[in-house]
Amino acid sequence: MIRIENLTKYYGKFKAVDGLTLEIPEGSVFGFVGPNGAGKTTTMKIMTGLLSASGGKITIDGVDIIEHPEFIGDKVGYMPDFFGTYDNLRADEYLEFYAGMYKIPQNEVPQLVDDLLELVDLSEKKYAYVDSLSRGMKQRLCLARSLVHDPALLILDEPASGLDPRARFEMKEILKQLKTMGKTVIISSHILPELAEMCTHVGIIDHGVVKSSGSISEIMQNMQKERVFSVKTLGNAGFDTINMLLSELPYAENISVNTDEIVFSYRGDEDSLARLVKDIHDKGVPLLGFSEKQGNLEDVFMELTGDDENDENKK
């Protein structure tokens, strides 16, 4: 379990992280989401020991790593969003170097390197020079590097950034494997649909404050106060009839007639909904589809971070 309590960080007078409090369950894949400048990278860098905190506490496995930064090296693996590699070094030598930096015993290193390269699907590139690898391969190699010391917690800052769709897919597959290995993974990303697919939990941060956090289903449920439905008809016929029926239906609101569907929100019971469907059919409207729209992480993100942006624009 990772617990962040009241974390604060000032850059001069600017408060980048403002009393951030979060709980990340062990073994989860935690998506850290927020607009640019929200405080995600700052929080991650404090967790890796690269930055000091102005206040607060971060506990990993019961150890406050702000008080005891000497434990970070053992517990945390980090992959930054921008990273460099070394010229004239092979992939295996690159991993051997970091194995040495993490004080892995010499006799264990060759097998470790082979295992890590296999995990990230780079076994064929073992003897290739790092600067000859594609961006996606370098990213995977960097992920392997962050696993060299078998950390319990992995922090990945924009792991899929700049990758083509195939490379992103390959990265996703590796992250799924890490999940099955029981690692706790914190991912920061702007690609929300992919985060929604990969993550078990999400934290949405803006202006250094957590706006919402928890499992994805919890967040969706909390945000969706009402259900949203979509009605489609053959050739878009009967929209007027449906509009009339909806205006008579109690608890049906926000009726919106779009190009190829009618969308409305509803807070009533299932029986009234069933009667509505029957009425539409009885009126001879050729019903093609009547379905509930599932909320998505992007909508939640836009709603939670949208007010502050509007306030900024008004200023």
Next chain:
Amino acid sequence: MTKIKNKILSYANNPIVKREIKQTFRKAKIFWILAVYLFALAGISFMVLTSLSGTYDGYNPMLPSVMYFVILGMQMLLLTVITPISTSTAISGEKERQTFDLLIITKTSMYDIIMGKLLSSLMITVIMIILSMPVYAVVFYYGGVSVIQFLLNQVYLLCYTSMVGSLGIVFSTVMRKSTAASTATIALIFAMTIGVWIAIGMLGVMTFALTQSEVPLKIVCTLFMFNPIISFISMVDSQMGTNASWEILDEIGYTFENDVIYFWHINMLLYCVITHFLVKFAAKRIAPMRKK
């Protein structure tokens, strides 16, 4: 004894040293640097050899000593220029390549990271010393220079180079750009060598103009304590049997009972102490949790 052995082993197994050596020797640049170094050393030696041989009908007894100190002086000058150029990119280069953060979050201590950088540059120095053996061999052919003296002088060069190297590393931690760090290091070395002489000259002129007297010798000698040129003169003394540097020490109150310890011996220890403190300072500078 075990502690010392373990310390030496830890330096030998420093992953940064291994990586830097691999990377350095996979580039053509290092071979050009070594070639230029050797060419300069051999070229100057040849010029000295031919000019000194030409002035005598028979064997010139001054030849081996003069050649030896010309080669040694040239070696010291070349190392003074080459070493800071390589060490001043130690940390700023890592930051420019965006590999610095990944280094400092590992379990290797900041001190070991800095020592790794320093040791890898000293490895190059050792290679240069070995490469210059054939040039020195000409001197030994003529005789007049003891092997022990030669080895001690090379140890002095290593201590001197480690101080220069650690200065480069400190500037590398202070400055963002590698070029700025190189320039600052070379400027400081210049100040320590030539600059001190210029400063003493100017101080002498000003003191005489104001007080009609000389600059107190103690001030002069204290300034000279850190001066590599005086150190070099002292090395010449120990080989040639002269005592120019002894006279300076005597003036500031250091009187030696025997002729075993020379000024350059003290300087060697001083350089080791300075290196130790510079490395510790650099390690503190790069420690991540100090970032506010």
